[in-house]
Amino acid sequence: xxxxxxxxNLSVEIETSRGLLKVLxxxxxxxxxxxxVGIVGESGSGKSMTLKAVLDLxxxxxxxxxxxxxxxxxxxxxxxxxxxxxxxxxxxxxxxxDSMTALNPVLTVGYQIMEAPRFRLGWDKNKARARAIExxxxxxxxxxxxxxxxxxxxxxxxxxxxxAIAIALAGNPQMIFCDEPTTALDVTIQxxxxxxxxxxxxxxxxxxxxxxHDLAVVNEICDKLLVMYAGRFIESGEVQKTFQNPxxxxxxxxxxxxxxxxVPVHRLFSILGEPPDLTKPLQGCPFAPRCFAVQxxxxxSEPPIIDTKGAHAACFHSSEIVKMESLSTIxxxxxx
Amino acid sequence: MWVGVAILGTLAILAIFAPWITHTDPTAxxxxxxxxxxxxxxxxxxxxxxxxxxxxxxxGARIDLAVGILAxxxxxxxxxxxxxxxxxxxxxxxxxxxxxxxxxxxxPFYVLAIAFSLVFGAGAxxxxxxxxxxxxxxxxxxxxxxxxxxxxxxxxxxxxxSGLPTKRILGRHVLPNVISQAITFSMSDIVLSILAIVTxxxxxxxxxxxxxxxxxxxxxxxxxxxxxxxxPFIPGFMVVIVGFSLSLIGDGLVKRLIK
Numbered sequence: 001x002x003x004x005x006x007x008x009n010l011s012v013e014i015e016t017s018r019g020l021l022k023v024l025x026x027x028x029x030x031x032x033x034x035x036x037v038g039i040v041g042e043s044g045s046g047k048s049m050t051l052k053a054v055l056d057l058x059x060x061x062x063x064x065x066x067x068x069x070x071x072x073x074x075x076x077x078x079x080x081x082x083x084x085x086x087x088x089x090x091x092x093x094x095x096x097x098d099s100m101t102a103l104n105p106v107l108t109v110g111y112q113i114m115e116a117p118r119f120r121l122g123w124d125k126n127k128a129r130a131r132a133i134e135x136x137x138x139x140x141x142x143x144x145x146x147x148x149x150x151x152x153x154x155x156x157x158x159x160x161x162x163x164a165i166a167i168a169l170a171g172n173p174q175m176i177f178c179d180e181p182t183t184a185l186d187v188t189i190q191x192x193x194x195x196x197x198x199x200x201x202x203x204x205x206x207x208x209x210x211x212x213h214d215l216a217v218v219n220e221i222c223d224k225l226l227v228m229y230a231g232r233f234i235e236s237g238e239v240q241k242t243f244q245n246p247x248x249x250x251x252x253x254x255x256x257x258x259x260x261x262x263v264p265v266h267r268l269f270s271i272l273g274e275p276p277d278l279t280k281p282l283q284g285c286p287f288a289p290r291c292f293a294v295q296x297x298x299x300x301s302e303p304p305i306i307d308t309k310g311a312h313a314a315c316f317h318s319s320e321i322v323k324m325e326s327l328s329t330i331x332x333x334x335x336x
Numbered sequence: 337m338w339v340g341v342a343i344l345g346t347l348a349i350l351a352i353f354a355p356w357i358t359h360t361d362p363t364a365x366x367x368x369x370x371x372x373x374x375x376x377x378x379x380x381x382x383x384x385x386x387x388x389x390x391x392x393x394x395x396g397a398r399i400d401l402a403v404g405i406l407a408x409x410x411x412x413x414x415x416x417x418x419x420x421x422x423x424x425x426x427x428x429x430x431x432x433x434x435x436x437x438x439x440x441x442x443x444p445f446y447v448l449a450i451a452f453s454l455v456f457g458a459g460a461x462x463x464x465x466x467x468x469x470x471x472x473x474x475x476x477x478x479x480x481x482x483x484x485x486x487x488x489x490x491x492x493x494x495x496x497x498s499g500l501p502t503k504r505i506l507g508r509h510v511l512p513n514v515i516s517q518a519i520t521f522s523m524s525d526i527v528l529s530i531l532a533i534v535t536x537x538x539x540x541x542x543x544x545x546x547x548x549x550x551x552x553x554x555x556x557x558x559x560x561x562x563x564x565x566x567x568p569f570i571p572g573f574m575v576v577i578v579g580f581s582l583s584l585i586g587d588g589l590v591k592r593l594i595k
Contacts, residue, residue, distance in 0.1 A: 057493045060426055089499025096490040104491040106512040112491075115508075116498040164494075171498050 002073045004033035004091075004175060004207060005054065010067030012053050019279040023049045025231040026066070031224075033174055036201060036208040038218035038239065040254070041228030044275055047211045050228070051177050055094060056084055089120060093168030097180040099160035103152040109163045110148030116171040135166040138203075140196055158189035165196065175207035176200075182217065194221055215258050219243060227251050230276050230286035235313040247313030249291045285315070293317050337588020343581035347574075351397035360388045362395040363546045371564045383556060383567050392548035393571060399549050401578075403460050404530040407467035408522050414468065415475025416511075416518055422476065423483025423514075424506060430480075437473040445470050445532070453541040460533075463542055467529050474525070475518050482514035516593035523586030527579040534575055550575055 012024040023046050031037050039047045052058050054069055056076070069076040071091060076084050096102040104112060113135060114128040123131070129148070136144035139162040152160055161181060168176055178197070182190040198221050200206050210222055218225055218239060225242045227235040227250065235248040246252040256269045273290040276282060284299040285291070291298065295317065303314045350357060366386030374381045380389040422430040449466045456462035486492060487510065495505045536542035537551030544552070550571040557568030 055493075055497055057496065059488060085496065086499055089497060092497065094494055094497050096494070098490065102490040102494060104495075104509050104513070107508065115495070115500060115504075119501065119504055120499040167494060167498070 003030040003070075004035070004072060005031040006070040006073075007050075007054060008068050008070065010053060010069065011065045012049060012058065012062055013065050014059070014062040016061070016279070022278045023062070023231050024053060027231075027233055028067075029226060029233060029236065031175070031207065031209060034201075034205050034207050035224060036210065036222045037224045037226060038210045038212060038222035039226045039228060040211075040213055040215060040218060042213060042275060045228040046231040047213075047228050048179055049231075051094075051179055051209070051211055055088055055092065055177065056081070089116075089171060091174050093171060093173035093176045095161070095164050095168050095176060095178045095181045098184050099157055099164050100152070100184075102164045103160060103167075105152055108149050108151055109155070110150075113163070113166050113170050116167070120171060131170070132166070135169055136163070138169070138200075139163075139166045140192075141166070157185055158192060161185060161189075161193055162196065165193075165200075169200070169204075169206075173206075175209065177209045177211075179211050180213070181210075182214070183212070190217075197221060215243075215255065227254070230282070231278055232286070232314065234287070234315070237312065248287075248315045249293045249317075250287050251313070253292070337584055337591075340581035340584030340588065343577060344585065347397055347578065347581075348401060350394045351401055354391075354394045354398060357394065358388070358391045360391045362387065362391045362548045364388075371560060371567065373564075374566065380570055381564070381566055383553070384560065389553075389567065389570060392553060393550075393574060396548040396550045396553060396571065397574070399460060399543055399547065400530055400533055400551075400575075403463055403533050404526050407464045407471065407529040407533070408526045410464065410468040411471030411525075412475055412518065412522050415472035415477075416479045416515065418472065419476040419479030420483055420506060420511060420514070423480040424487060424502075424510065433476070434480075437476055440470060440473045443470075446535075449532070449536055450541060453536070458541050458544055460543055463533050463536055467532060471525065471529070474521065478518050478521055479514050482517060483510060486510055486513050516589075520586055520589045520593060523582050523589060527582045530575065530578060 007027060007029050010024055010027045011022070014021040014023055027046075027050060039050065041047045049058075049062075053062075053064070058064075064077060068078070071087055074087060076087065079087065103109065110129070110132050113132040114125070117123045117128040117131055118125065132148060133144045136147065141147055141159060141162055147155070147159075152163070155163065161184075164181075165176075176197075181197075182193050185193060194217060197208060201208055201221070208221065210218065212218060222239050225235070225237060225239045226233050227242075227248065229250050235242065235246065235251045237247070242251065243255060246255060250271075253269070253271045257271060259268055271290055276286045276289075282302065285294075285302055288294045288298040297316055303316050364387060366382070368386065369378075369382055370384050370386045372378055372382040372386075378388050378390065380393065383389055383392070418433055422433045445466075448470060449463070452466040452469075453459075453462045456465060492505065492509050495509045533542055533549075534551035534554070537549050538555045540555070542551060543549040553571040554568045557564075557571070560567050561569075
């Protein structure tokens with residue numbers, strides 16, 4: 001079976017005043033229909049840019065320099081912008097981080113939900129209205145019919161995010177891309193929205209791609225994990241397996257920096273240093289300067305994605321990292 | 337803001353109902369009663385040809401306000417449309433348009449105004465054309481800059497991704513969210529355009545005598561400024577009041593529309 005979405009060797013550059021920024025470097029991944037995939041990484045690692053690149057929403061200063069995106073086997077980048085947009089619109093919906101900017105402040109939420117059915121699918125107003133109410137009930141908005149005529153600023157953050165989900169669902173997509181959808185919400189609302197996304201996954205058989213830096217969220221709702229660093233995927237694998245047995249020192253460090261409620265610590269573990277400047281050419285593994293397991297060959301060349309225990313990690317020393325970390329004296333953030 | 341609306345509204349009502357408020361003809365001369373002081377018969381006195389100043393003032397308001405509003409409406413429409421398209425589509429169209437904007441801004445306004453009044457003849461028409469030709473650039477720039485911000489916002493991205501036609505995205509999602517600054521600017525722009533009309537008429541390039549117009553009235557009255565000072569002062573004061581009330585409205589709109 002063909003994967004729902006397949007990205008092959010995709011590279012994107014952005015022109016900035018400091019020079020060309022290589023935001024995505026030869027990114028390849030596959031997502032099956034109905035799958036739920038979490039993409040994690042720190043700010044600037046290229047997670048949101050991956051979403052934008054796939055969805056053809058790159059800023060005007062960015063351009064594709066290599067690669068191809070296949071949506072159900074159809075190569076998107078070879079199509080005209082118009083055809084590309086039509087194909088994407090039919091299959092994929094999106095939810096953004098900030099529900100304040102994700103909704104148009106001058107239109108009622110009902111209107112915004114009805115827009116795609118009415119003006120893309122060509123439904124009449126009453127049918128679209130009925131569908132909007134149905135969707136609002138589906139995403140758990142009480143008094144849906146009354147709220148149809150509300151403006152975004154009249155709703156709370158949690159409700160706005162639910163509306164955003166309803167808008168994303170209105171076009172009957174098969175997959176929803178979520179760009180840190182819970183980051184701007186408080187914890188209880190976060191849990192509700194995650195619960196909702198989980199329900200939708202089951203009920204509507206909806207695929208979910210989740211961009212986040214919250215590992216707990218990934219653990220809760222994703223099956224597959226993709227880790228990004230410096231514009232590249234450095235590790236991919238099943239969530240459970242990867243959490244127990246990370247193949248890349250970066251993933252290992254990320255997992256270790258997440259606080260464990262059962263273990264009291266004075267200082268959280270943290271990864272020292274900062275990600276590399278992507279306007280400059282890279283020498284060796286981009287994570288090497290911050291890595292506890294760094295060895296000579298790491299500095300010489302960038303590791304390809306190699307197979308480790310059924311998962312893939314771009315590291316020369318995947319098999320030894322746990323041992324290496326316990327031995328190393330550098331980069332111990334805390335736990336004294 | 338409401339003070340401004342009240343002043344301007346009163347003035348607009350006076351202007352619209354001018355023929356019913358005063359039964360005097362604004363151009364009727366009475367050479368035996370020239371340069372009278374304000375009195376019961378002539379609330380604001382008479383000018384050098386014995387014409388009633390109050391009558392001329394409110395008939396003049398018709399021309400000044402109408403031209404002022406039209407001379408903002410046309411540039412507003414052109415500038416906003418072009419700015420919207422330039423900001424959204426970018427590319428060579430944007431580049432070309434912005435260079436035209438630069439050239440227009442660099443060109444001295446009154447030189448252009450004199451040239452147009454020679455071509456089209458002095459009068460309200462050529463004033464409106466001149467101000468439109470020059471004025472659209474400000475709206476174009478304001479709207480374009482806003483479009484560049486809004487087009488990267490999530491709801492515009494979401495609208496694009498949901499496959500809506502570009503016309504609808506521009507009309508429903510972009511335009512309503514970029515227009516408030518242009519509207520606010522248009523309020524202060526009306527002041528400027530009324531000033532331009534008054535100035536041009538004062539210079540004899542605008543509305544010609546005997547049609548009542550404030551700039552022309554100031555110009556006719558300036559010879560008497562030492563003895564019968566109210567003749568030039570009153571139309572001048574009207575310009576100040578209109579400018580003041582429009583500024584109040586503009587400030588009020590800034591507070592309301594731009595957060």
